[in-house]
Amino acid sequence: MKAIREIFPLLIEPRKVVITMHQKPDADAMGSALALFHFLSALGHSATVISPTNWAGWVDWMPGTKEVLDYEKNKNKADLILDETDWVFCLDFNIFHRTKTMTDKLKSISCTKILIDHHQEPDTPSFNYGISDTSKSSTCEMIYDFIVDSGNASIINTEISECIYAGVVADTGSFRFSSTHAGVHLLVADLKTRGLDHGKVHDKLFDNFLENRLRFTGNVLLNRMEVFYEYNTALIAIPKSDILKYNIKTGDTEGLVNYPLSIQGIKLVALVIDREEERKWSFRSKGEFDCNTFARKYFEGGGHYNASGGSSRSSLEKTVEEFKKAMIENNDLLK
Ligand code: 5GP
Ligand code: MN
Numbered sequence: 001m002k003a004i005r006e007i008f009p010l011l012i013e014p015r016k017v018v019i020t021m022h023q024k025p026d027a028d029a030m031g032s033a034l035a036l037f038h039f040l041s042a043l044g045h046s047a048t049v050i051s052p053t054n055w056a057g058w059v060d061w062m063p064g065t066k067e068v069l070d071y072e073k074n075k076n077k078a079d080l081i082l083d084e085t086d087w088v089f090c091l092d093f094n095i096f097h098r099t100k101t102m103t104d105k106l107k108s109i110s111c112t113k114i115l116i117d118h119h120q121e122p123d124t125p126s127f128n129y130g131i132s133d134t135s136k137s138s139t140c141e142m143i144y145d146f147i148v149d150s151g152n153a154s155i156i157n158t159e160i161s162e163c164i165y166a167g168v169v170a171d172t173g174s175f176r177f178s179s180t181h182a183g184v185h186l187l188v189a190d191l192k193t194r195g196l197d198h199g200k201v202h203d204k205l206f207d208n209f210l211e212n213r214l215r216f217t218g219n220v221l222l223n224r225m226e227v228f229y230e231y232n233t234a235l236i237a238i239p240k241s242d243i244l245k246y247n248i249k250t251g252d253t254e255g256l257v258n259y260p261l262s263i264q265g266i267k268l269v270a271l272v273i274d275r276e277e278e279r280k281w282s283f284r285s286k287g288e289f290d291c292n293t294f295a296r297k298y299f300e301g302g303g304h305y306n307a308s309g310g311s312s313r314s315s316l317e318k319t320v321e322e323f324k325k326a327m328i329e330n331n332d333l334l335k
Contacts, residue, residue: 001124004131007114008150014044015086021139022093023052023100024250027059027205029092031167032116032139034064035160036089039147042155048085050078052099056251061204062166063159071102079105087112092139094122094132116142119303120292134304137179140167144187153190161196166205173258177306209252216246221259231327231334232267234260237320240274257282267334268294270323272316279312279319289333298326 019036021029033049040047049068059065071078082088082105093099094117096106106113107126115122115130118139122132136142144164147156156164165188172180192198219242226235236256242248257271261284268289271282281299283291284307291308295301299319301310312319327334 001127017047018085018088021091022098027170028167030059031163032091032143035163052102138171140164161191236271238273274316281310
């Protein structure tokens with residue numbers, strides 16, 4: 001994989017570009033894709049954002065989402081665009097299988113593949129150009145760097161600023177995770193001087209839900225959370241019946257995993273949701289517990305040191321038992 005800066009001189013010539021991200025894109029995945037979309041469009045490229053799956057309603061406010069193609073819903077059209085494209089940018093993931101049904105297509109096309117990502121253990125041989133930097137707070141921060149380092153900071157407008165800020169806020173837990181280095185604040189200061197209305201983005205991200213979601217959260221915290229003080233761990237297991245009862249949609253469970261971190265002494269939080277096709281795990285930790293290694297070892301997943309995810313094909317009860325066994329096995333690390 002060649003360094004990302006080697007792409008900069010090539011930006012001058014207009015190209016057909018596809019931008020994609022991980023399945024069920026969150027604010028960082030969608031924000032980075034759309035920020036890059038607006039940037040490349042301003043430079044005269046013909047860009048298309050293709051999401052591997054649908055996304056949460058609360059990212060719909062981001063400028064440009066109406067033009068994003070959902071691969072599962074528009075496979076034929078998207079495949080044609082992928083066949084014709086010169087470049088494909090892969091954002092906020094680093095191994096093709098995180099795009100679910102798009103995986104085989106991404107592997108098979110022979111265009112130039114470019115990686116911009118901040119997760120651990122990238123599959124670098126699959127990319128022609130790129131940057132993989134786990135010290136970055138978010139992929140949105142990396143898109144900001146990409147724009148600035150390519151000498152095009154003057155292109156950053158309100159649309160780009162809002163998309164970048166949304167991903168930064170989401171992936172830093174509103175500037176509280178350790179990934180929030182000084183450069184993140186400098187980035188925000190720069191966006192502010194360019195006219196960013198940060199309050200608008202917070203409102204769209206955090207005060208933009210329906211009543212059912214708040215009632216669901218109340219039910220989860222009251223009835224679905226177990227705390228294991230001897231292991232400094234909290235576990236939330238959400239059955240299908242809750243999802244149906246509260247009419248929970250893609251993205252409604254975002255952020256739920258962070259609540260138990262507010263309990264004194266809690267070091268690890270695990271949340272599992274009984275989805276149709278799989279049991280989906282999220283892990284969050286504080287300090288010295290490596291969620292990436294834990295998710296890889298026990299739940300076929302990965303991610304970052306303090307935030308990761310994984311999945312299981314077992315029943316909810318069984319995978320919860322597997323988690324409890326894993327927690328006990330990690331006793332020393334959780335002390
Ligand atoms: P979340 O819990 O918000 O779904 O994910 C937390 C972090 O772990 C995100 O950076 C996400 O990209 C990553 N992640 C979530 N699920 C998986 C997975 O199944 N495999 C890998 N490799 N990473 C995951
Ligand atoms: Mn991210």
